[in-house]
Amino acid sequence: MRVYAKERAYERIAxxxxxxLDLxxxxxxxxxxIRSVVPYHLAPCWFTLDPASLLVTSHFNExxxxxxxxxxxxECYPDDVNRLADIARSRRGxxxxxxxxxxDPSTSARWRANRELGADQELIVALRTASGAAWGGLGLYREPGAPMFGDDEVEFASAISAPLADGARRALLLGEALDPEGPEAPGLVVLTxxxxxxxxxxxxxxxxxxxxxxxxxAGALPSAVLTVAAQALRSTDGSEAPGEIAVARVLSRSGRWLILHGAVLQGGGQRRAAVIVEPAHPARIGPLLMSAYGLSDREQDVTRLVLQGESTAAIADRLVLSPHTVQQHLKSIFEKTGVRSRRxxxxxxxxxxxxxxxxxxxxxxxxHKPVRGGPKVAH
Known part of the structure; x- marks a missing residue:
């Protein structure tokens, strides 16, 4: 793969x-x-993920x-290889x-299902931000007899992961601000x-x-909004690049924490700063688990890691607990949710x-409505 073609493709995707853009x-x-540097069969499969649970919230394929x-x-059950959740947790991504x-892909039920759809090879990429949060996934496929995905192609797909993840996060936030789902939906201001x-x-x-x-x-914007907008605009350094998403966590007058996301919007030769304001809920899955099943904070932590596919030993390590304590939490979680196993x-x-x-x-x-992120919760 030519270096120049890869660089131009990366710049275009960024x-x-x-x-x-909408998602x-x-x-x-x-x-x-992507097709210009990594040829594929028919069309990619795009996914959005809930970063908290690594479960799929949407997909798009032409x-x-x-x-x-x-x-x-x-994608839900850990019965096969090359799952999005597993790749999102991997070092390479x-x-x-x-x-x-x-x-030997013939050992995989995934491969057999792909063959029924005319595909032989599969390349899965987790769309992760620079901080490691997985907001989506990309699946590329090739038909039988096509060249194998090469190391340079996998390397390029990994390189575009971060800008695509940022783009997905922006699109989900902007979409919910423009078409709110409930009273706690984000709000959006755009500054020149x-x-x-x-x-x-x-x-x-x-x-x-x-x-x-x-x-x-009185027409006076909070200083936090102006600061986040300025950080976003500075990150572009006057170039056509999208820059970084600026983030600030601010204690509001009512005593709750709000999150501000600042992003630069390029278009029509003009640079604008979009600032999205939303309540600081790190994940919607937590309130859902609490309200639906009455799980304690620690039980919610364990459940989130189970959803991500972590083992008992890994959960114990992440939460600084003994494996026995994790098993006790799991027993309580199973009783409250009415299930018998992790699966x-x-x-x-x-x-x-x-x-x-x-x-x-x-x-x-x-x-042509915005795609929603996160689990669906009744309002």
Missing amino acids: ALAGAG VSLWRESADV YMPVLPPELLAR ASTLHEATGG ADWELESATPGVEQWLADLPEGNWD DLVGKVFFSYYEPRIRENEERVPQ
Whole structure:
């Protein structure tokens, strides 16, 4: 693969990720760029993930608008290799099915399912930000008889992981701000490079009014908003690159923590700063588990790691507990959720809260509505 072609493709994808595109547009335009350096069969499979649980929240494929339940289950249960969740937790963050099976993919049910769809090779990439949070996944496929995915192609796919993850995170946040799902939905303000307020979403005033030093009625934005916008604009260094997403955690006047995300939007030759304000809930899965099953904070921690596919030993290490204590927590979790095994627990959470989100997103995409992230929770 030519170095120049890879560099140009990377720059183009980074620019798309920072352009403020909706998620489906980002996927479609990025697919064309990727094909120029990593040829693939038919179309990529794109996924969004809940970073807290590493469970799928949406998928997009031009030739498969509805993901069959058996393929969903393949990503949900740890019964095979090359799963998105496993790759998201791996050091490399990318894997081919041939590598994962030691060169004999015929041993994998995943490979047999792919063959029925006309694909022989599979390259899965976790879309992880620089901080390591996995916001999505990318699957590329090749038909029987096609050249194997080479090391340089896997390396390129890994390199574009971070900008694609940033683009997915921006698109999900912007989409929820523009088309709010509930009263706790994020709010959005867009500022010009000259610090003029260009636009704001309905409802954002509730968050701005709760931030220190803000006076929405008088036209004064909180200093935290201006600071995050300035950080985002500075990160581009006057170039066409999308820059970094600036993040700030601010204690509001009412005593709750709010998260501010600042991102540069490029387009039409103008640079603008979008600032998204939302409540500081690190993951929606926690409140869901508490309200639905009455799990304690520690039981929620254990459940999140079970959903990610971690072993008892790994959970004990992560939470600084003994394996016996982890097993005791699991016993309590099983009793509260009405299941008998880890597999049943994963299935209950996934098919109760994540599959409904996937199916909702499958309906939203043809209607040109923003894709939703996180589990689907009744409001």
